[in-house]
Amino acid sequence: VYAFPALLPFARATRRRDWPTLRRLFAELPADLDPTWAVQAAADVKGAERFLAELVDTERESVLPRLLLGTRHIYLAWEARTGARAYAVSRQQATLFHEHLERAERFLGGVTSDDPGNVGAWTERIAAARGLGFGYEEARRRYDMAAKAFPNPLLAQRQMLQTYCPKWGGTFELVHSFARDCADAAPAGAANAALVADGHFEQAAEMRYVSEQMAFLTREPLLRDLSDAAGRSVEHPAFSPQQPGATWARGTFEWVFRYSGQYDRAMVQFTANGTRIGGPWTGYADPGAARSAQRNFCRSRAGKR
Amino acid sequence: MIRYAEVDGVPVLLSPAPGPIRAGLSFRVGFADETLATHGITHLVEHLALHRHGVTDYHVNGATGETMTHFLVAGDGSEVVDYMLGLCAALGDLPLSRLDAEKEILRVEASNKSMSPLHNMPLWRHGARDFGLSSYAELGLRRITADDVAAWSRQRFTRQNAVLWLTSDEIPAGLKLDLPDGRPMPLVTASSALPATPAYYPGPQNYVAAEMLVERSVAASAYAHLLQRILHRKLRQEAGLSYAVEAGYATRDRDTARVLAFADMMPEASGTVTNGFIKVLRELADGDIAEPDLAAAVKQYQDHIRKEDRDAGRLPGLAFDHLIGRPYRSAEETGAALDAMTAADVHAVAAAAMQTALVMAPQGRRLEPLGLEPAPSQSRFAVRGTSYRSRLDPDVRVVVADDGVSTTSTFGAATVLFDECALLIRFPDGGRRLIGPDGITVSIEPGVYGIKPAVIERIDAAVGPAATVTMAERGADHIPTATMAGRVRGHRARLAHAWLRARARWDVAQFARDRRPRTRLRRIGRYLLVYLIIITCMSYAPRYPVLVVPLFGTLAYLLRDLVRRRRR
Numbered sequence: 001v002y003a004f005p006a007l008l009p010f011a012r013a014t015r016r017r018d019w020p021t022l023r024r025l026f027a028e029l030p031a032d033l034d035p036t037w038a039v040q041a042a043a044d045v046k047g048a049e050r051f052l053a054e055l056v057d058t059e060r061e062s063v064l065p066r067l068l069l070g071t072r073h074i075y076l077a078w079e080a081r082t083g084a085r086a087y088a089v090s091r092q093q094a095t096l097f098h099e100h101l102e103r104a105e106r107f108l109g110g111v112t113s114d115d116p117g118n119v120g121a122w123t124e125r126i127a128a129a130r131g132l133g134f135g136y137e138e139a140r141r142r143y144d145m146a147a148k149a150f151p152n153p154l155l156a157q158r159q160m161l162q163t164y165c166p167k168w169g170g171t172f173e174l175v176h177s178f179a180r181d182c183a184d185a186a187p188a189g190a191a192n193a194a195l196v197a198d199g200h201f202e203q204a205a206e207m208r209y210v211s212e213q214m215a216f217l218t219r220e221p222l223l224r225d226l227s228d229a230a231g232r233s234v235e236h237p238a239f240s241p242q243q244p245g246a247t248w249a250r251g252t253f254e255w256v257f258r259y260s261g262q263y264d265r266a267m268v269q270f271t272a273n274g275t276r277i278g279g280p281w282t283g284y285a286d287p288g289a290a291r292s293a294q295r296n297f298c299r300s301r302a303g304k305r
Numbered sequence: 306m307i308r309y310a311e312v313d314g315v316p317v318l319l320s321p322a323p324g325p326i327r328a329g330l331s332f333r334v335g336f337a338d339e340t341l342a343t344h345g346i347t348h349l350v351e352h353l354a355l356h357r358h359g360v361t362d363y364h365v366n367g368a369t370g371e372t373m374t375h376f377l378v379a380g381d382g383s384e385v386v387d388y389m390l391g392l393c394a395a396l397g398d399l400p401l402s403r404l405d406a407e408k409e410i411l412r413v414e415a416s417n418k419s420m421s422p423l424h425n426m427p428l429w430r431h432g433a434r435d436f437g438l439s440s441y442a443e444l445g446l447r448r449i450t451a452d453d454v455a456a457w458s459r460q461r462f463t464r465q466n467a468v469l470w471l472t473s474d475e476i477p478a479g480l481k482l483d484l485p486d487g488r489p490m491p492l493v494t495a496s497s498a499l500p501a502t503p504a505y506y507p508g509p510q511n512y513v514a515a516e517m518l519v520e521r522s523v524a525a526s527a528y529a530h531l532l533q534r535i536l537h538r539k540l541r542q543e544a545g546l547s548y549a550v551e552a553g554y555a556t557r558d559r560d561t562a563r564v565l566a567f568a569d570m571m572p573e574a575s576g577t578v579t580n581g582f583i584k585v586l587r588e589l590a591d592g593d594i595a596e597p598d599l600a601a602a603v604k605q606y607q608d609h610i611r612k613e614d615r616d617a618g619r620l621p622g623l624a625f626d627h628l629i630g631r632p633y634r635s636a637e638e639t640g641a642a643l644d645a646m647t648a649a650d651v652h653a654v655a656a657a658a659m660q661t662a663l664v665m666a667p668q669g670r671r672l673e674p675l676g677l678e679p680a681p682s683q684s685r686f687a688v689r690g691t692s693y694r695s696r697l698d699p700d701v702r703v704v705v706a707d708d709g710v711s712t713t714s715t716f717g718a719a720t721v722l723f724d725e726c727a728l729l730i731r732f733p734d735g736g737r738r739l740i741g742p743d744g745i746t747v748s749i750e751p752g753v754y755g756i757k758p759a760v761i762e763r764i765d766a767a768v769g770p771a772a773t774v775t776m777a778e779r780g781a782d783h784i785p786t787a788t789m790a791g792r793v794r795g796h797r798a799r800l801a802h803a804w805l806r807a808r809a810r811w812d813v814a815q816f817a818r819d820r821r822p823r824t825r826l827r828r829i830g831r832y833l834l835v836y837l838i839i840i841t842c843m844s845y846a847p848r849y850p851v852l853v854v855p856l857f858g859t860l861a862y863l864l865r866d867l868v869r870r871r872r873r
Contacts, residue, residue, distance in 0.1 A: 113678065
């Protein structure tokens with residue numbers, strides 16, 4: 001989120017507990033920007049829940065405080081759960097995780113009832129449905145509502161893709177077909193096509209050894225898939241680095257190109273992203289170190305073959 | 306067959322039927338016209354008006370419904386006339402001296418009425434107002450005065466709000482309806498406590514039910530018949546899990562009807578039956594309608610409307626329609642409309658109905674996976690003011706502010722604002738219960754929250770007497786207080802949760818630590834330290850037995866580390 005400088009004021013306003021500014025910023029959001037980005041930026045502030053809970057009680061007419069507080073609880077839920085695999089999550093963590101999600105669900109459910117076109121609330125509700133184990137059909141209903149409110153909602157699509165993963169009870173067939181549908185529906189040069197790469201990353205991440213991952217990612221149909229997706233997004237001339245999903249899209253392609261042995265193409269993405277970290281790297285214990293190690297590796301291999 | 310006439314400015318609906326004449330004088334007034342603070346007043350008028358008919362040779366009765374109040378009689382022509390004359394006289398001059406006695410009778414009637422499992426449904430859909438009031442006890446009786454009753458009767462039981470119906474060819478000779486004049490009262494508009502539908506609310510473990518709102522039409526009626534048929538087949542005949550499976554259609558107002566479907570089950574089958582029940586609703590809404598089912602349902606419906614004295618049987622309903630200005634439709638017209646109806650029409654009704662559904666599902670069963678939103682059981686916000694912590698559950702607080710009161714807990718807030726409070730229930734011991742228009746209730750028990758009488762008085766003053774009822778003294782064992790056992794339980798729960806949070810935080814820290822890349826040097830340093838402690842403890846333990854504690858601590862640490870490393 002922080003890779004997109006236009007969102008910094010949102011986090012700053014929450015940190016300063018400045019409701020008038022927050023409200024103004026949301027009112028001034030450009031129509032072509034998915035408001036979920038701003039919602040996440042404003043909610044991803046440590047300790048903001050106290051301020052937001054106060055706002056919910058005092059600003060009774062606005063759905064925004066409830067939306068932000070609900071989103072904050074989604075963050076708190078995952079903070080309690082961590083990104084660990086399910087077996088490594090303790091009973092206490094799971095209890096806390098569910099408590100936060102229940103609260104998030106309550107606030108966000110209220111928002112979507114009052115304002116069924118609130119793409120931010122629907123997007124966060126996909127994550128809540130996933131965490132609470134409602135199944136991907138309910139998550140899909142929520143995604144459809146988000147997509148109805150805002151065309152090609154990248155953040156909702158990313159949430160939905162996660163929900164389709166086997167670790168949350170889906171299958172990779174669902175993941176890939178969903179990613180392909182999203183890529184096809186999005187305009188050329190949009191970041192959405194990177195979902196295809198994200199789907200393959202998710203599948204590769206299930207594998208234990210790098211050799212296995214590379215063998216998987218270098219299969220011919222998959223390489224074609226990746227090339228198509230890259231051609232529609234990061235490698236398309238209309239791809240704008242100013243769009244909020246750009247860092248994530250490039251980061252994803254950095255990873256899949258690296259592990260499919262396309263070091264030249266990976267290097268192009270590494271260079272374009274500069275020091276910004278996005279995509280699969282954020283899942284590493286030390287994202288910066290992991291990314292720069294792989295970038296150096298790619299640099300040493302690029303141009304040779 | 307129906308014939309219209311008029312007596313003293315009151316419309317009369319006539320439709321012959323065999324047997325004694327059944328007649329009814331019906332007024333366009335019911336619970337839905339009341340407020341929670343006057344709830345019961347119509348019923349009270351009905352009882353007072355019938356008081357003088359207490360002992361008669363013929364059969365008389367009264368019924369107060371949602372939107373209509375009926376005074377019923379069965380007998381020959383002269384008995385009907387006798388009844389109507391007496392009734393009109395009573396309505397003009399209610400025996401108000403009987404007020405307290407009739408109130409008591411109503412209270413007995415209410416206490417002996419069996420509670421339907423669905424009695425809360427109107428409350429969930431409409432809140433504590435208009436159509437939702439039928440979920441509530443007639444609490445208004447405790448504050449209604451003789452003046453209130455007289456004013457209500459003058460306003461509502463008038464010539465302009467009345468209609469007479471008879472199962473007879475002609476009006477009995479000598480019939481006069483000497484009612485006071487007034488103005489026609491419009492039907493109340495139904496309010497909603499559901500921000501989003503389809504929704505569900507928690508009910509008992511052995512019932513599942515759904516109420517849907519449909520536009521009044523033959524297709525909607527056919528939909529109800531179809532629903533009944535399919536539910537009966539799937540849940541009773543095929544699955545064998547339900548005994549009573551019903552679906553019915555009932556008009557609510559001029560254009561809206563309710564379709565209510567219902568199934569019972571054993572608590573252990575609640576999951577299967579609930580899912581099966583909702584699946585049927587969904588399939589119909591998705592247009593999955595089998596032709597033979599529909600044909601059978603239509604035939605059943607056709608048989609029903611072709612019955613000889615159908616109109617006589619539904620005279621009260623026709624009287625209602627007449628009062629609210631909905632045109633009469635004969636059996637032939639209905640039959641023709643039914644013949645013209647297609648499966649697509651029923652599908653359209655089913656799809657629209659599903660969008661308005663309110664489902665009662667067994668408590669604890671979540672229906673989000675089926676696309677249903679929980680009906681709100683909490684307020685959107687809490688008021689900000691002085692808060693009083695419960696002595697029984699330290700997470701629960703009552704907040705008293707200038708504009709309202711709230712109870713807050715980890716589960717959310719319940720708020721009632723003073724200026725929209727539907728009813729304040731006062732107990733002489735200081736307990737208060739505030740009911741908001743959405744049905745949200747805030748209970749204030751001074752014994753539990755330690756609230757001073759001055760604060761209670763402030764709440765009383767803020768709500769005002771117009772929305773306040775005072776209850777009878779509660780028995781000592783009905784007054785919630787903070788017992789020692791309760792306090793201990795509360796604090797133990799709080800401690801358990803604090804422990805849970807601490808444990809979770811520790812686990813999160815462990816996860817972060819485990820993922821941190823460790824250098825070999827640091828690991829060697831750690832082991833050196835551990836072994837140093839072990840050796841020191843072992844060598845000095847004989848002299849200082851207390852050193853056994855760190856010894857076992859470090860050993861446990863080593864063991865744990867070993868297990869962790871193997872798992873990784």
